[in-house]
Amino acid sequence: MREIIFDTETTGLESKLDRVIEIGGIELINHFPTGKTLHLYISPEDRKVHPDALAVHGITDEFLKDKPKFADVVNEIRDFFEGARWVAHNATFDMGFINAEFARLGIEPVAPDLVTDTLSLARRKHPMGPNSLDALCRRYGIDNSHRTKHGALLDSELLAEVYIEMIGGR
DSSP, rough: EEEEEEEEEESSSOOOTSOOEEEEEEEEETTTEEEEEEEEEEETOOOOOOHHHHHHHHHHHHHHTOOOHHHHHHHHHHHHHHHSSSEEETHHHHHHHHHHHHHTOOOOOOOOOGGGEEHHHHHHOTTTTTOSHHHHHHHHHHOTTTTTSSSHHHHHHHHHHHHHHHHHOO
């Protein structure tokens, strides 16, 4: 079974208005990392990074000004995810943004049955929480001390370790 553990960073919280500015993904086959990754920074075009989002991920408008548009990298994203389950922590958020970006380009949305939400999985497994990515790293003994800001690839790497532990470990 092929899965892509992924995360996005965005200009804000509203998928209909805000844009994806970073996507990171880690390929797993039968729950083992293959070493294949995807990591892209993306221009939000005419959308500015909201100060609250900037505080979370630290990605500035200046940094993004020369990055490719989503339309320029959409085929690379789709190729990387082709035939895989999409796995994200709070997948509703990330998929809302991915599907909004796809809609802007006239691309069909990702079907919900192709998506696994690790937050939902964590809430079922640990109903008393907390179930943030940081809390799950602590729970499973995964070192995230190098994580000072959110980053799509780093968060995907941490989530891959958490996910493997949540489903029974190696």
